[in-house]
Amino acid sequence: MTGRRRVPRREREQQIIDVAVQVFAKRGYHAASVDEIAELAGISKPMVYLYLDSKEGLFLACLRREADRLVAAFQGAAATGGAAPELRLHAALLAFFAFVAEHRDSWVVLHRQASELSEAIAAAVAEARRAVLAEVAGLVLAGIAESGSPLGDEDADFVAHALVGAADSLTDWMASHPDQSPEGVTLRLMNMVWVGMGRVLEGEVWGPERK
Amino acid sequence: MTGRRRVPRREREQQIIDVAVQVFAKRGYHAASVDEIAELAGISKPMVYLYLDSKEGLFLACLRREADRLVAAFQGAAATGGAAPELRLHAALLAFFAFVAEHRDSWVVLHRQASELSEAIAAAVAEARRAVLAEVAGLVLAGIAESGSPLGDEDADFVAHALVGAADSLTDWMASHPDQSPEGVTLRLMNMVWVGMGRVLEGEVWGPERK
Numbered sequence: 001m002t003g004r005r006r007v008p009r010r011e012r013e014q015q016i017i018d019v020a021v022q023v024f025a026k027r028g029y030h031a032a033s034v035d036e037i038a039e040l041a042g043i044s045k046p047m048v049y050l051y052l053d054s055k056e057g058l059f060l061a062c063l064r065r066e067a068d069r070l071v072a073a074f075q076g077a078a079a080t081g082g083a084a085p086e087l088r089l090h091a092a093l094l095a096f097f098a099f100v101a102e103h104r105d106s107w108v109v110l111h112r113q114a115s116e117l118s119e120a121i122a123a124a125v126a127e128a129r130r131a132v133l134a135e136v137a138g139l140v141l142a143g144i145a146e147s148g149s150p151l152g153d154e155d156a157d158f159v160a161h162a163l164v165g166a167a168d169s170l171t172d173w174m175a176s177h178p179d180q181s182p183e184g185v186t187l188r189l190m191n192m193v194w195v196g197m198g199r200v201l202e203g204e205v206w207g208p209e210r211k
Numbered sequence: 212m213t214g215r216r217r218v219p220r221r222e223r224e225q226q227i228i229d230v231a232v233q234v235f236a237k238r239g240y241h242a243a244s245v246d247e248i249a250e251l252a253g254i255s256k257p258m259v260y261l262y263l264d265s266k267e268g269l270f271l272a273c274l275r276r277e278a279d280r281l282v283a284a285f286q287g288a289a290a291t292g293g294a295a296p297e298l299r300l301h302a303a304l305l306a307f308f309a310f311v312a313e314h315r316d317s318w319v320v321l322h323r324q325a326s327e328l329s330e331a332i333a334a335a336v337a338e339a340r341r342a343v344l345a346e347v348a349g350l351v352l353a354g355i356a357e358s359g360s361p362l363g364d365e366d367a368d369f370v371a372h373a374l375v376g377a378a379d380s381l382t383d384w385m386a387s388h389p390d391q392s393p394e395g396v397t398l399r400l401m402n403m404v405w406v407g408m409g410r411v412l413e414g415e416v417w418g419p420e421r422k
Contacts, residue, residue: 082419087419090419091419154388155399157384158381158384158399159403161377161380161381161383161384162377162380162381162400162403162404163377164380165376165377165378165379165380165381166372166373166374166376166377166380167376168376168380169372169373169375169376169377169379170369170372170373170376172372173368173369173372177365187418188366188369189373192370192373192404193373193403193404207398208293208298208301208302
C-alpha cells in the first residue's frame with residue numbers, strides 16, 4: 001500500500017457512501033454485503049466499519065446524505081425559481097423529478113428501501129418528507145394569498161399532501177416511461193394540479209350532483 | 212373448556228385476524244406478540260400457530276384480507292357509483308377515504324407496516340396497488356374518451372399515478388384533521404385534480420413562461 005495517497009477521513013467517507021448507495025440500490029439492504037462495498041470502494045472491510053460503524057450506520061449515512069441532497073435541490077430551486085409562487089413550485093418540482101431521473105440509485109434507497117428498516121431510518125425519511133411538505137405548503141399558501149382567496153393554512157396543507165404524494169407516486173410512472181423528461185413530467189403535474197387549484201380559487205366547485 | 216361452542220376453522224381464523232390487525236396496528240409488527248394476540252382472541256398460542264403458521268403468516272393473512280376488503284370497496288363503488296366516469300371516480304375515492312377513516316387499524320397495517328417486511332408481503336401490497344391503479348386509469352381513460360380529447364393510455368396512467376399517490380398521502384392529512392369527513396376530503400381532491408384535468412382536456416396549458 002505504499003505510494004497510496006493519504007485520503008482525509010471526510011473524503012474517504014464520501015467515497016464509501018457513493019459506492020454503498022449503488023450497492024444498496026442494486027441489491028437491497030438485506031442482500032447488500034459490506035464486503036462488496038469495501039471491495040468496490042477499494043478499502044478494507046474493517047476500515048468501512050471504522051468509518052461508519054455498522055451496515056445500518058452505513059445505510060443511515062447514505063440515506064441522510066441523499067435526503068439532504070434532495071431537500072437542498074428542492075429548496076434551492078424553490079428559492080430561486082421566480083417571483084410567482086407557481087413558478088417557484090414548478091422549479092421545485094422540476095428539481096425533484098430531475099434528481100430522481102439523474103440519481104435513480106439514491107431515489108431507490110430513499111423511496112423503496114428505507115421503509116423496510118429501523119425506526120431511526122424511518123424517522124430520517126419522515127423528517128425529509130416533512131421539510132418538503134412544509135416548503136410546498138408555503139408556496140401554495142403564497143399562491144392562495146396572491147389570488148385573494150379565503151382559503152387558508154389547512155387548504156394549503158391539503159394541497160401540499162396531495163402534490164407530494166402525487167410526485168412520489170409519479171416516480172414509478174417515470175421509471176416505466178424512460179422516454180419522458182423530468183420537464184415533461186413536471187409540466188403535466190402542474191397542469192393537473194395547479195390549473196385545478198386555479199379554478200377552485202376562482203370559486204368553481206365540483207360536486208357529484210352536478211352531472 | 213367444556214361447554215364452549217365448537218367454532219369452524221374459517222370463522223376462528225377470521226376472529227384471530229380481527230384481533231391481530233388491532234395488535235399489529237397498535238404495536239407495530241416487530242413489537243407485536245403472538246401471546247397477546249392469542250390472549251385477546253381467547254385461544255391458545257399453539258392454536259394460533261396451527262391456524263396461521265407463524266407470526267409472518269399471521270401478518271400476511273391480515274394484510275391480504277384488509278387489502279382485499281379495500282380493493283373490493285373501491286371497485287364496488289367504482290362499478291355502481293354512476294354513469295359518468297367522474298361520478299364513478301368520486302364514488303371510488305370516497306369509498307377509499309371512508310375505509311381509511313373507519314378502519315384506521317387496517318390502513319396502518321397496509322400503509323405503514325407492510326413495507327417494513329419481507330418480499331412476499333411487499334408483493335402482496337404492490338399487487339393491491341396495481342389493481343387500484345388500473346381501476347383509476349380505466350376511469351380516467353373513460354373520462355378522456357367522453358371529452359373527445361386526443362389524450363390516451365399514457366396520460367390516463369399518469370393521472371392515475373398522481374391520484375393514487377395523492378390519496379395515499381392525504382390519509383396522513385386526514386389523520387391530523389379528524390374533524391374532516393371522508394366526503395369533504397374526496398370533494399377537495401376531485402376539485403383539485405378532476406377540475407384541473409377538465410381544463411387540460413379543454414386545451415388549456417400551463418407553462419412557466421406564461422407569468
